Amino acid sequence: xxxxxxxxxxxxxxxxxxxxxxxxxxxxxxxxxxxxxxxxxxxxxxxxxxxxxxxxxxxxxxxxxxxxxxxxxxxxxxxxxxxxxxxxxxxxxxxxxxxxxxxxxxxxxxxxxxxxxxxxxxxxxxxxxxxxxxxxxxxxxxxxxxxxxxxxxxxxxxxxxxxxxxxxxxxxxxxxxxxxxxxxxxxxxxxxxxxxxxxxxxxxxxxxxxxxxxxxxxxxxxxxxxxxxxxxxxxxxxxxxxxxxxxxxxxxxxxxxxxxxxxxxxxxxxxxxxxxxxxxxxxxxxxxxxxxxxxxxxxxxxxxxxxxxxxxxxxxxxxxxxxxxxxxxxxxxxxxxxxxxxxxxxxxxxxxxxxxxxxxxxxxxxxxxxxxxxxxxxxxxxxxxxxxxxxxxxxxxxxxxxxxxxxxxxxxxxxxxxxxxxx
Amino acid sequence: xxxxxxxxxxxxxxxxxxxxxxxxxxxxxxxxxxxxxxxxxxxxxxxxxxxxxxxxxxxxxxxxxxxxxxxxxxxxxxxxxxxxxxxxxxxxxxxxxxxxxxxxxxxxxxxxxxxxxxxxxxxxxxxxxxxxxxxxxxxxxxxxxxxxxxxxxxxxxxxxxxxxxxxxxxxxxxxxxxxxxxxxxxxxxxxxxxxxxxxxxxxxxxxxxxxxxxxxxxxxxxxxxxxxxxxxxxxxxxxxxxxxxxxxxxxxxxxxxxxxxxxxxxxxxxxxxxxxxxxxxxxxxxxxxxxxxxxxxxxxxxxxxxxxxxxxxxxxxxxxxxxxxxxxxxxxxxxxxxxxxxxxxxxxxxxxxxxxxxxxxxxxxxxxxxxxxxxxxxxxxxxxxxxxxxxxxxxxxxxxxxxxxxxxxxxxxxxxxxxxxxx
Numbered sequence: 001x002x003x004x005x006x007x008x009x010x011x012x013x014x015x016x017x018x019x020x021x022x023x024x025x026x027x028x029x030x031x032x033x034x035x036x037x038x039x040x041x042x043x044x045x046x047x048x049x050x051x052x053x054x055x056x057x058x059x060x061x062x063x064x065x066x067x068x069x070x071x072x073x074x075x076x077x078x079x080x081x082x083x084x085x086x087x088x089x090x091x092x093x094x095x096x097x098x099x100x101x102x103x104x105x106x107x108x109x110x111x112x113x114x115x116x117x118x119x120x121x122x123x124x125x126x127x128x129x130x131x132x133x134x135x136x137x138x139x140x141x142x143x144x145x146x147x148x149x150x151x152x153x154x155x156x157x158x159x160x161x162x163x164x165x166x167x168x169x170x171x172x173x174x175x176x177x178x179x180x181x182x183x184x185x186x187x188x189x190x191x192x193x194x195x196x197x198x199x200x201x202x203x204x205x206x207x208x209x210x211x212x213x214x215x216x217x218x219x220x221x222x223x224x225x226x227x228x229x230x231x232x233x234x235x236x237x238x239x240x241x242x243x244x245x246x247x248x249x250x251x252x253x254x255x256x257x258x259x260x261x262x263x264x265x266x267x268x269x270x271x272x273x274x275x276x277x278x279x280x281x282x283x284x285x286x287x288x289x290x291x292x293x294x295x296x297x298x299x300x301x302x303x304x305x306x307x308x309x310x311x312x313x314x315x316x317x318x319x320x321x322x323x324x325x326x327x328x329x330x331x332x333x334x335x336x337x338x339x340x341x342x343x344x345x346x347x348x349x350x351x352x353x354x355x356x357x358x359x360x361x362x363x364x365x366x367x368x369x370x371x372x373x374x375x376x377x378x379x380x381x382x383x384x385x386x387x388x389x390x391x392x393x394x395x396x397x398x399x400x401x402x403x404x405x406x407x408x409x410x411x412x413x414x415x416x417x418x419x420x421x422x423x
Numbered sequence: 424x425x426x427x428x429x430x431x432x433x434x435x436x437x438x439x440x441x442x443x444x445x446x447x448x449x450x451x452x453x454x455x456x457x458x459x460x461x462x463x464x465x466x467x468x469x470x471x472x473x474x475x476x477x478x479x480x481x482x483x484x485x486x487x488x489x490x491x492x493x494x495x496x497x498x499x500x501x502x503x504x505x506x507x508x509x510x511x512x513x514x515x516x517x518x519x520x521x522x523x524x525x526x527x528x529x530x531x532x533x534x535x536x537x538x539x540x541x542x543x544x545x546x547x548x549x550x551x552x553x554x555x556x557x558x559x560x561x562x563x564x565x566x567x568x569x570x571x572x573x574x575x576x577x578x579x580x581x582x583x584x585x586x587x588x589x590x591x592x593x594x595x596x597x598x599x600x601x602x603x604x605x606x607x608x609x610x611x612x613x614x615x616x617x618x619x620x621x622x623x624x625x626x627x628x629x630x631x632x633x634x635x636x637x638x639x640x641x642x643x644x645x646x647x648x649x650x651x652x653x654x655x656x657x658x659x660x661x662x663x664x665x666x667x668x669x670x671x672x673x674x675x676x677x678x679x680x681x682x683x684x685x686x687x688x689x690x691x692x693x694x695x696x697x698x699x700x701x702x703x704x705x706x707x708x709x710x711x712x713x714x715x716x717x718x719x720x721x722x723x724x725x726x727x728x729x730x731x732x733x734x735x736x737x738x739x740x741x742x743x744x745x746x747x748x749x750x751x752x753x754x755x756x757x758x759x760x761x762x763x764x765x766x767x768x769x770x771x772x773x774x775x776x777x778x779x780x781x782x783x784x785x786x787x788x789x790x791x792x793x794x795x796x797x798x799x800x801x802x803x804x805x806x807x808x809x810x811x812x813x814x815x816x817x818x819x820x821x822x823x824x825x826x827x828x829x830x831x832x833x834x835x836x837x838x839x840x841x842x843x844x845x846x
Contacts, residue, residue: 016479023480050499056439057446057507065509068517069502072495076473079492084480086488099566120566143522143543337802 002167003125004029007039007157011174012231013077014044016084022123027216030090031237035125037164039135039157040081042073046152050257063108064144067137071097071145074134074153082132092130095120096146100131102138102156105144109147113138113218114373116163121278125326126197133160144275151212158215162222169224171211174229177238178203178210180402185390192253193236196243199345200226206343207258207289216240243347249407251348251355252400257389258341261291263372266321267304268331275328276305279321286320289314290347292341292374292383302331306372308383311337339371340389343381344396356380362399368392425590426548427452428687430462430558430580435654436500436596437467439507445654446507448595449553453513458548460587462558462580464503465496486531487567491558494520494568497557497576513555518543520568523554525561525579531686534569536561536578536641539586556583574635581638585645592647594634595654600661601626601633603825605677608813611826615676616659617832619666622676623649623769625802628714629766630681639663672830674771674778675823680812681764684714685737686794688729689744691754698751699728709743711736715764715797715806725754729795731806734760734811762794763812766804767819779803785822791815 008022029036050069054061078094085092101117121131135153140146148155161169197220204213219226229237259323283290291308294420314335325333349355359380374382425499431445452459473492477484501517508515524540544554558576570579584592604612620643627636642649652660692698706713714731732740737758748756772778782803795806
């Protein structure tokens with residue numbers, strides 16, 4: 001008997017009809033002889049509505065109170081889903097984060113899971129129940145409710161899977177899995193059967209919204225095998241796991257585009273030691289996340305420094321940097337929100353050279369100008385004009401032949417003694 | 424510095440604007456130098472909406488899950504009200520029933536408060552906070568959330584006032600207090616300054632909806648002084664407390680009508696011992712609350728037995744009683760939903776005779792026929808036609824002169840050494 005943790009997002013449980021469908025899906029998993037722990041998000045727009053209500057009484061609501069308020073969404077959702085399971089004759093019980101033994105650290109609105117005591121969950125699983133846990137929340141050391149921030153329910157699911165030593169953590173969504181590119185942009189984008197944690201992490205930070213980085217990191221750290229799959233249809237999704245020898249042999253796993261970034265440029269910065277450190281120290285202190293940084297030293301001893309930040313952070317970045325412009329005697333500061341970051345990701349890059357060249361060549365052929373470049377061991381990102389992003393993604397998808405399923409490694413066809421040895 | 428527990432019902436906190444007004448009211452109480460613990464109901468129709476949602480997925484939702492679901496309404500409400508207090512610069516913190524230390528027994532949907540550990544509330548009061556507690560809920564010994572049933576937030580408020588030894592428990596409502604009769608029926612009904620626990624209990628069970636019997640009983644048992652008052656305007660309400668010598672000298676405190684009752688009649692019941700016991704044992708076993716019972720033994724050795732039940736219980740009563748009709752060889756069973764119970768209540772009855780006579784005489788003068796009568800030490804109830812109820816109430820209100828404020832007892836004018844001695 002396998003133990004599955006299944007996570008259903010807000011759009012999968014938006015109303016009573018959705019709840020019944022999800023309950024049916026859980027019953028199928030149960031009937032197949034598996035134990036099931038379900039993690040559920042708040043129904044549909046509940047969280048947004050609660051935030052809206054809070055803002056009506058206070059422009060900047062207290063974070064502890066916001067957590068108490070928002071957590072009710074997932075609590076209600078878990079009770080309703082449990083009732084829907086009962087209606088199908090499935091034994092089930094709902095649990096708040098606290099009842100599920102989820103302890104978090106004290107930072108409200110972005111708490112981190114510290115420890116899970118799965119005693120109560122085990123007890124009810126042993127009694128044959130499906131356990132439906134309210135996602136996104138836990139209790140801190142002051143016995144207050146704290147929520148986990150964006151994508152928090154995914155993290156709850158992965159953490160529970162780790163604590164329960166579940167066989168798999170399934171993230172059920174309104175998409176069929178992880179694709180080689182966004183299918184709305186690339187019609188022949190292909191659903192991946194498998195992807196490594198590292199590739200998934202790079203895709204997530206490159207703009208893919210399928211999974212939150214935090215949940216993937218957690219899964220990687222605890223060796224939890226994730227499966228991203230459809231909540232509407234029963235069919236295999238995409239497995240996210242450690243790289244294994246028998247995995248498909250590919251150089252590029254997928255392509256992502258991120259249009260939520262803006263480019264900030266400090267003009268005419270004197271090229272003296274410590275200037276860059278000064279700038280990015282201030283940004284870090286203000287909790288502004290900087291993604292890419294480019295600096296070219298000119299002959300005249302002055303330089304332009306460009307970096308990208310989230311579009312939402314433009315105003316804050318301006319507040320932080322403008323006082324510095326004078327101080328470091330720079331010529332000025334400008335923001336360009338009209339950019340996109342396009343990234344290609346794949347572990348195969350590690351052992352293949354010339355990937356960057358091919359990427360740049362494809363874009364050059366299309367007359368797409370590259371403004372910034374950054375690379376990691378398994379990723380190449382370029383910043384281009386926002387209006388050219390879709391064309392860039394389609395061209396790269398075609399050039400790297402991503403719509404064609406890759407050859408399986410010979411090792412996979414007949415893996416006699418090797419199936420359990422993972423790298 | 425006095426400590427007040429204030430309870431605000433759902434219609435007082437129906438939306439953001441109401442929340443702001445309630446916050447203002449709490450701030451005024453705080454500014455007057457008092458400590459305040461607030462108990463709050465779910466906002467407006469929240470509870471009904473949650474029940475509706477639950478029914479969409481299950482015709483008879485599990486009670487534990489229903490409790491988890493419903494409790495979220497009060498949790499959300501307490502967080503929002505706390506934010507509204509913050510917006511006015513009032514230090515405040517919200518608490519779930521559990522955080523407030525409210526322990527209940529294990530019966531879901533109608534749990535009873537067993538114990539309150541006010542450690543955390545005291546801690547925050549000492550720090551100068553207003554503590555906003557989610558009403559209607561507590562934690563049972565299985566660490567599950569259980570709710571207190573109808574009027575549960577009133578009970579939470581009274582229980583907290585008892586545990587905290589508060590100076591007063593104020594129930595803020597959309598009415599100004601307890602009236603001599605329903606002002607919608609009797610235009611010159613008068614707001615009472617004071618009423619005894621026992622009178623309030625009789626009025627509640629006689630159909631007055633101002634306070635739930637359970638909260639009043641709790642207040643009586645723990646000597647908590649209640650004040651029913653307007654949540655819209657700042658003015659004195661009605662004090663509910665132990666009878667004291669200096670209280671207003673009245674025979675009749677108030678009149679209530681209850682149109683939610685139906686009369687069941689078992690016709691032609693053989694007048695043999697044990698028959699009545701048999702009937703009411705079955706009704707009790709089915710949890711059907713019987714209010715009045717009348718039986719007249721006829722000369723022929725057969726009798727009609729009539730009793731009143733809530734209109735909602737008619738179908739259930741029929742299911743329970745119909746099999747008995749044959750068994751006890753009765754002639755038949757009929758239900759009459761078209762009745763009303765009209766009651767006059769007052770502690771003064773204990774020492775005044777002739778009250779029942781005056782009541783019956785007033786009704787007879789109006790040609791209102793009395794079908795059933797029941798009395799307690801401080802109450803007389805009659806069952807009449809539903810259509811005559813309003814006229815009966817108005818006539819009795821006039822005949823007993825209830826719109827005229829009573830003389831105060833001389834003892835009250837100058838109560839030198841007696842103010843603290845309560846009977």
